[in-house]
Amino acid sequence: MSEIVNTDYLQCLLKSWSVKSAESQSWLNQLRAQAIDRVSTQKLPTRRDEEWRFTDISPLARLPYQSSQPQYDLQLHDIEHLFLDEAKNRLVFIDGHYSPQLSTITDDKALVIGNLPEFLSAEGSILQSHLGQYAQFDDNVFTALNTAFLRDGALIHVPKNILIAEPIHLLFIATQNEVTSYPRCLLIGETGSQVTIIEDYVALQQAAYITNSVTEISLAASAHASHIRIQRESTQAFHLANCAVSLAHASNYQSVSISLGSQISRYNLDVRLTDEAAECVIDGLTLISDRQLADTHTCIDHLKPNGTSHQQHKCIVDDAAHAVFNGKIIVRPHAQRTNSSQSSRNLLLSRAAQIDTKPQLEIFADDVKCAHGATVGQLDPEEIFYLESRGLSEMAARNLLTYAFGAEIISRIPVTSLKRQLEQTVLNQTQSK
């Protein structure tokens, strides 16, 4: 029965698929066709799949939302409050469609930045060698769907030894009800380049819709990228995201991902350290309440020696919300002298809240330093007592400690205005009612 529903769901989605062949290159059409092929052979995952054990997305199968149509009635002043002061470059996507009127590009001399289709001829060979190469869709139905519907997308290509000081803001705004949007990002950092991008998912109204996003990041030797990802979708929305990162020799990837919105959200982050001495620092914060479900799956794959990875993921779960964390670290044979640490810390604020965490290590090399830790609990009564003994009320002490728990991750964001905004959000959410 459920299988029939599943196939129906995928078939329904595919019905709205149409290739804009006029503007496309043959390799891109081929990529889409391959993706469609994969979609038709796959099923929507169920809780019987190990990767989806704790996240039941069966409600999705009843919502075969068609892919969104572009809407152009949004004005600059409608969305101005979402802009960040520091970001001089801003790409705005409305329901997955690029909006040149609302976007601002100032650095187009120094780097390649803009909507994907604009660069299909000028950057054709580069795009071909990167697009769809990191986010594999063979066994991921959502990446396959996104690739099949691939049209607009953010492209950032930072040339060799170029340092971009100001962050680049990629703003994905949801405005329509009952549609599926397929945002796509591609960041290519050439040798020695440096860039900060903010991937920001917001909604203008409480609507039920599906966001299926794919981000690919490729860093060449000694490139640095800081990737901030904020998911603040409508609490009726579904957010399914895949991010694939490929790190070359001595490159450095820093990521902070914050999950606040969505009814059900799922974020897969796959980082492959494909050459020696690559480094990554991955931080995450999930802050949810009501009946929200937020699932974060990360996989850090050390393929070559001397790699370093540090990860910290925190969840604050209130009401009847449910947080899931699955962090896998793989150390492949011969990836000697890998240094890897991972910690999963979780705070349950209410009796009905639920956490499933699985920090996982798979190690095939002997000369490595790998450690992980996981804790689940509530606030330490001694810490509360300490604050009370200094004159705070119990509630103030609790609020302060909860805020501090979340703010540790927020403080890693290198963009001041965004940091302030999020600190305020955490503060509002962690105040006892």
Next chain:
Amino acid sequence: MSAVLQSLVNQPYKHGFVTEIESDIAPKGLNEEIIRLISAKKNEPEWLLSFRLKAYQKWLTMTEPKWQNVQYPKIDFQEISYYSAPKPKKKLASMDEVDPELLRTFEKLGVPMHERAALAGVAVDVIFDSVSVATTYKQKLAEVGIIFCSISEAVQAHPELIQKYLGSVVPVGDNYFAALNSAVFTDGSFCFIPKGVKCPMDLSTYFRINTEGSGQFERTLIIAEEGASVSYLEGCTAPRFDTNQLHAAVVELIALDNAEIKYSTVQNWYAGDENGVGGIYNFVTKRGLAKGVNSRISWTQVETGSAITWKYPSCILRGDNSVGEFYSVAVTNNYQQADTGTKMIHLGKNTRSTIVSKGISAGHSNSSYRGLVRIAPTAEGARNYSQCDSMLIGDQCGAHTFPYIQVQNNSAKVEHEASTSKIGEDQLFYFSQRGIDAEEAVSMIINGFCKDVFQQLPMEFAVEATKLLSFKLEGSVG
């Protein structure tokens, strides 16, 4: 240096020999007829036969699990002979009457049974293949009301206890191999400690697989009534064979109010040769139910043998304030595979559990820790601490951890820590500075690594385990 370690690890299995005793073997294959035959041979009551048949029906509907991190060729369950018993002889009154061949076997294993029984005060219930051959100290235990015998005897003598508890912790359809075991189990141990009795001695059973091609399906049931306590030891060695042997046992523990059960295992079955040929498949379901308030179940295991070890001794902490413990050392070498760990299911209030798991992998082996800590919504104030450390010796082996933590109560506190390390050159250098050679240094480092677990073992097992570990890993570190 690594050559020294290699030679140390690669010591041949010391316990590989076959004892020739005439066996009464059932034809190969599994069907209802065989199950009826086993039941009839053992003169079992009707309800037990229907228990078996129910399990068999359930088994037919199940498929072999695939999620495990171990690989093995498909087992042909029709190629296994499900019953083999030494030819019945007259009942034995003393150790002198035991088959001298059998006694020699144990001597070769370094288990001087009579000596041990006399000196150490251990009652040994010897399982040779599937039928209990000799039981000592029975009378002494009977004086305080403890029933300690083979499960087939218990079926005859205390059917009400068996009927009440068998399958109550591990239901017949629990998993593929438990269902198989429930259908065809031939023998095992039964232990019943009545209310308020502290068992005056450690109980120990030696399991041994002897007939080539015969799988062994042991069933162990231990019940500790209110306020009772017992420490049970299980040790295993098996002779060398080239065809893989399946061992799918089920162990059920039940602890009522204020009762305490401590279950210790030293497992050193034939692990296959250095090319991974042969060896035992050790697929065991072990589970304890801490049913009563303040009850305590403790698992300690030292797993050094078997081609594949795949088991998760678990605790269901139902009683309020009940305690579950799991201490494990798993050593794998050559092509051995181990996927082991525990499940701690917290249901009662203020339940506590501790998990300490140490994995050592050498050669081409892979060892995994897979554990589940589940805090149910009812488990107010539950507490868990888990620690799982792995040590890798050589770059051909693998160590994996799969800890599942599921928390549904906000008053619970769960902590998990894991680390991976190796024996460092600098550590060995430090030892050699002080005149200790590499081999001894490695042995000391490993024993230090496993200390937390060995401390939990009863004295004589701790000695045996330490020895076992050093000869298992002799020559593999460098």
